[in-house]
Amino acid sequence: MASTFELLPQPPMPVVVARSRGYWGSVLRNLMRDPVAMGAALVILIIVGAAIFAPWLAPADPFKGSMIKRLLPIGSEGYLLGSDELGRDMLSRLMYGGRLSLMMGVMPVLFAFGIGTSIGLLAGYVGGKVNMVIMRVLDVFYAFPSVLLAVAISGALGPGMSNSILALTLVFVPQIVRVAESVTTQVRKLDYIEAARMSGASAFSIIRTHVLGNVLGPVFVYATGLLSVSMILAAGLSFLGLGVRPPEPEWGLMLNTLRSAIFRNPWIAALPGILIFATSIAFNLLADGVRSAMDIRK
Amino acid sequence: MSNTDKPLVKVTDLNVEFHGNRKAHALDHISFELPEGQVLGLLGESGSGKSVTLRTLLRLHPQRTTRIGGKIEIDGKDVLSLKGRDLEAYRGGTVSMIFQEPGLAFDPVYTIGQQIMETIRAHENVDKATAAKRALEMLDKVQIPQAKRRFDAYPHELSGGMRQRAMIALALSCKPKLLLADEPTTALDASVQIQILLLLRELQKETGMSVIFVTHDIGAAVEVADRIAVMYGGRIVEENTVKGIVTAPRHPYTAGLLGSTVSTENRGQPLPAVRGAPPDLSALPPGCSFAPRCDNASDKCRSEKPALLAADGERLACWHPVRELMPIQRDSVCA
């Protein structure tokens, strides 16, 4: 081909040509450079690890009580963190309790993430009347404060863990739909979506290839932020008697049952609260770290 | 460029490096002078350093992440060592700036009249009525039709061209000696662009102020400037009168830019294009930063940065120029 147009000799490449990592790869790399986020991740890892391996690590049976060994202080022999009002080992109860508390905290966010993103994508991509109907219906739920809504739904459904998880999921779905719909609407206007439409691809293909990847990021950040809220709400529901029932160990429930011990042994009564607090803050800090890691991508 | 008076602007060996999140060597020991009443066009593309130059003259870079070396003297003041009230008085009073996006200079919740008044009162001790009168005069001066009505308008109520005129009025409200214009017409339609260029020319003649006009469009530079300095990769590579640059460019980059400017003669043939892309300021090559794209480049070009030579009002930094420069005298502004 007689062409005066030469294939461009590219100017010499900059010396460091970093191997092109994927987007999530670079997010992870940034995250690992953040000491606060890494500290939070470590705390979560310890707590989750203790919860998962409770059957092997716990020193005693969490259900086995003893009427004479009630409310032993921290550091007593055989009871590293003392014992509760029924003589059960606190350390074991806290470790086993972590399982239920974490599950009640994490599961709703996971479910809401899946359901909420799907609804949000649909509303954002289709737009128009469909969007309006979906968003206004969700606005009704959104208008209630989270705690009130959680208590109301949970109370209507009745106590029990699965009901609480359902209630919390219903509380979080509107919030995630909001974020997902907002991002989808923004992304949808961008030129590369128009270019994808010009390719004749079906709406499903476009959403899957082009929209989803760009929406998941911000929604993910929001969802990780919700984890800390979820932990506290779950504990709160149990505290009110709407979640787990005794004698199951669960941090919120333990806070309730240990109320009577506040005057006799306040440290024991505070332990479950400290764990809720620590887990919640760790999730929060990790979420902040993820958000920053995703920001300084360029 | 011989001038018995002291030049209004004298920049010596200005060096700017960014070392924040993004590292870049934005300006590489540049020097230039600008006498009073003259218009200097800074011509260059992205990464040339032209906008950085303007911002440095107004000290607009964050101190923490910017390392500035060299000296800037404007109207007898040492700009890099100004502090506090002196710096505030300098900005707007001695030197003022207009930007590419006319909307950005204005706060959307105040009328433009209020904002011009605010600027006037920040620099001079006048009462509200005088400031209002002066502001209205400025709006008239920039040829905004129905100035009284526009005085009470909010920025979003004005069209692009009107906003640009209002921004010029704002910049000139305190009668600066030097006006910095950062691509003020790039975002405007052609018919509006020529109006603003003519307006700038008129105002410059009227007030006698100096102007540094940054652009990537040679046509705009020709319309307003007396002299043009061509920048590339953070350095000044050529400087001459407008006529000299346009009719007899010396630096291969200048020649390439002029050659690839699309015009009527090119129709039907491939455009003579400069190959490659503007350099990455965080990883500049050793030697001449234009060498990777230059047809005349030799080993000397790739290893040694060309010195800036001066001769009879012209300056050139190139080992193998398109037309040789005959240096008669080595100016003190050599790099």
Place this chain on the structure above:
Amino acid sequence: MKTEDNTFATQDKGGPAQPLLMVKDLKKYFPVRGGILNREKKFVHAVDGVSFSVAKGKTLGIVGESGCGKSSTARLVARLMDPDSGSMIFDGEGVAEFGGIEFKEFRRNLQMVFQDSFASLNPRLTIADTVAYGPEVHGVPKREAMARAHALLKRVGLEPSMFGSRYPHELSGGQRQRVNIARALAFEPRLVILDEAVAALDKSVQAQVLNLLQELKAEHDLTYLFISHDLHVVHYISDEVMVMYLGQVVEKGPVDDIYGNARHPYTRALLSAVPSMDPDNRTQHSPLAGDPPNPINPPSGCRFRERCPHAEAVCSSLVPALMAVKTNQEHTVACHMNNAASGHSQAVGAGMASAAEEVAA
């Protein structure tokens, strides 16, 4: 360099004489949201009765300023928006009509390159993936689509082994625009709409990309619709030029005619508003005053009359139609001065003399 994949390559159906694209009376109005109690609904007359045709293998340049509707026209032609009225015929077949060309096939025939090279690319996909996506949508197996993508990247000057697995943010503006061009070509289209495709590039890079576009046009037998506000570039690349103002076509014709013998006062003003390149001969007067007007509720009659130095009574009462000029059938202009029957005092009865007067003015 045409691939011999018969199932994919788009066919020439109408023959060489048939214009590739014929657009008739396109209209698109956008409602402006007034207050709740606002009875009179205002509309943005973005595109108001635009008709044109593009011959095969030619480039039609569309020029105009902000608010003239050229970008909206592009989007209507590309069917990214549906017009309020008007019809489109592509190579003899109606588009979006019963019995007309099937939509998905239409999408292969017509592609678009946008102005913002960064927003045009999905930041999560490598550029090879982006280019390969189009063919995959149309059923090309993945490996072949990727091979095609690599070949195209190489053709536009981006070595696939070096660039294929990069992400958009790692490329420069000029390189990204090349990717967009490769992406458009991956469909083997027949018509490519370039919507201010070189406007955001550095001047030195702009020339490279323009050269590339010309080469590709010759190699792939393409037809271009080139939208730009830059008159120099349009002059360089176009065979025919169409000038738009406030949603309507005011002048249309072969490029040399438009640039050498413009008949519409707006076109003349636009041509003389280009900055002078001669320092001894700087522009002394601006040809137009004020800003391009808002396309909401445009004036009656000729829309340019409020800024036209030759406006008369007939201009506000009668809308000028596009009519051929005396010297060239192909050159049409919508101005009462060109129409002897309009009643305008400078109507073309005076012929060539009035043209000379206007130029001297």
